[in-house]
Amino acid sequence: MASATGDTPAGxxxxxxxxxxxxxxxxxxxxxxxxxxxxxxxxxxxAGCAASGKAGGFLALDWCDGSPVGELARVSFAMHEELAKTLSLDSYRRLTCEAVAVDERAVVAAGGVAKPGNKKLESIEWADIGAVASRPMGTEETIAQVHPKRLTEAFLDAANAKAGTEVVLGKVEGVVTHEVTGEVTGVVVDGETVPADVVVVAMGPWTHRASTWAPGMPKVILGQKYHAVLMRPERVLTQAVFFQGLGDPEFYPRGDGDVYVCAYPDSPNVVDEEPGEVEVRPDAVQRLVDVARAVSSEMKNAEVNGSGQSCHLPITQDGMPVMGAVPGTNGLYVATGHSCWGILNSPASGAAMAELIATGSVTCVKNFDAFSPKRFAR
Structure with a gap:
C-alpha cells in the first residue's frame, strides 16, 4: 500500500x-x-472504477420532485452547469428526452429495418421501428448529461490543485477510535493504521462492509447490477429515449457520438464481487445490442464500442441516499445510496458533506437531515 503524503494545514x-x-x-x-x-x-x-465510471451520466432537473431527493436534485442540476465551466468539462451538454412506446410485434416483423416511406413520430429524432406513440420527458431546459468518469476525475484533479488532495490505492478495513472519547483517531488501510480525525465512508454498494467495523453504519446497503453497452451510429444524436416495451431499454446519446444503452437490471443484492472485478455477462450485452438494432434503423449498423460493461448501483432500504454523521463514532461519516441518481446528485451531496464536516451543519441543501443514517437506528 502506498502511504498518503502531503501536509494538513494547521488547524x-x-x-x-x-x-x-x-x-x-x-x-x-x-x-x-x-x-x-x-x-x-x-x-x-x-478513481471512478465502478458505477462512477460506467454510469450513463443522465441529468434531470425535476424527475425527483415530490420526494425528499427533489431539492437535492434541483440544487445539483444547477451546479452541474457551473461545474462544467469551472472544471472545463466538455462532456456536459443539454439535450431532450422522449418516452417512446413500441409495438413489439411490429419490431419483430420489421427485423430491424424501417418500412419504406415510414416517418418518425413527431418530435422523435431517431427511434423509427415499431414506434407507435411518444411523449416528451424533458427539454434542454430540464435535461442534460455529463461523462461520469470525466466528472469524477475533474473533481479530484481540481481538489489536488487547490489543496493537495490525493488518491491512494488501498482497501479501507476499519476505523480506530480513542478508547475514552470515542473520537476517530485513524483508519485501517490494508492492515496499517493511517492517522485521521475524520473518515467518510463513500464506498457505494460496498458500504455494507463498513457495518462490521462501525456499529452505527447502516447494515443493508445493496447493489443493483446493470449492464450497458456503447454504440456509435453515423451521426451524433441529441435525444435520450426511454422505450416502453421490449424490456424498457434506455438510450443516452453522448456528444462524442457514442450512445449509451442500458436495461434489464438484476434484482438488488448484497454485493460480493470486488470493485473493479464486476463480471460482464456477454449474453446481457448482446441482448442490449440486439434491442438497439431492432428499434432504430440508425442503430442497425452502429459500431459496438468495446465488449460492454456492468456496475452495481448502491441501493438503501428506503430508496433514499444515506448521508451524514454515523451515530456512536465521533468523526465518522457516510455518503452513499444514491441509486441511479448518483451522478446527478453528486455536486450538492459533496457540497453538503463538505459543509457538514467543516462547520457541523448544512445550509446548501434544505432538509439534509432527511438523509441521516440515524433513520436506520430507530
Whole structure:
C-alpha cells in the first residue's frame, strides 16, 4: 500500500475518504474549494472504477420532485452547469428526452429495418421501428448529461490543485477510535493504521462492509447490477429515449457520438464481487445490442464500442441516499445510496458533506437531515 503524503494545514482536521467514486470525489473537491481542506481518498482500484465510471451520466432537473431527493436534485442540476465551466468539462451538454412506446410485434416483423416511406413520430429524432406513440420527458431546459468518469476525475484533479488532495490505492478495513472519547483517531488501510480525525465512508454498494467495523453504519446497503453497452451510429444524436416495451431499454446519446444503452437490471443484492472485478455477462450485452438494432434503423449498423460493461448501483432500504454523521463514532461519516441518481446528485451531496464536516451543519441543501443514517437506528 502506498502511504498518503502531503501536509494538513494547521488547524484543519486530517480527512480520509474511503472510496474514490463520484460522491467521494465531489466531497473532496468541495472540502478543498469551499473550505481549504485537503484529504486523502483510498480506493481499491482508483478513481471512478465502478458505477462512477460506467454510469450513463443522465441529468434531470425535476424527475425527483415530490420526494425528499427533489431539492437535492434541483440544487445539483444547477451546479452541474457551473461545474462544467469551472472544471472545463466538455462532456456536459443539454439535450431532450422522449418516452417512446413500441409495438413489439411490429419490431419483430420489421427485423430491424424501417418500412419504406415510414416517418418518425413527431418530435422523435431517431427511434423509427415499431414506434407507435411518444411523449416528451424533458427539454434542454430540464435535461442534460455529463461523462461520469470525466466528472469524477475533474473533481479530484481540481481538489489536488487547490489543496493537495490525493488518491491512494488501498482497501479501507476499519476505523480506530480513542478508547475514552470515542473520537476517530485513524483508519485501517490494508492492515496499517493511517492517522485521521475524520473518515467518510463513500464506498457505494460496498458500504455494507463498513457495518462490521462501525456499529452505527447502516447494515443493508445493496447493489443493483446493470449492464450497458456503447454504440456509435453515423451521426451524433441529441435525444435520450426511454422505450416502453421490449424490456424498457434506455438510450443516452453522448456528444462524442457514442450512445449509451442500458436495461434489464438484476434484482438488488448484497454485493460480493470486488470493485473493479464486476463480471460482464456477454449474453446481457448482446441482448442490449440486439434491442438497439431492432428499434432504430440508425442503430442497425452502429459500431459496438468495446465488449460492454456492468456496475452495481448502491441501493438503501428506503430508496433514499444515506448521508451524514454515523451515530456512536465521533468523526465518522457516510455518503452513499444514491441509486441511479448518483451522478446527478453528486455536486450538492459533496457540497453538503463538505459543509457538514467543516462547520457541523448544512445550509446548501434544505432538509439534509432527511438523509441521516440515524433513520436506520430507530
Amino acid at each position: 484543519k482536521p486530517r480527512v480520509v475518504i474511503a472510496g474514490a467514486g463520484v460522491i467521494g470525489a465531489s466531497t473532496a473537491y468541495h472540502l478543498a474549494a469551499n473550505h481549504g481542506m485537503r484529504c486523502t481518498l483510498y480506493d481499491q482500484k482508483g
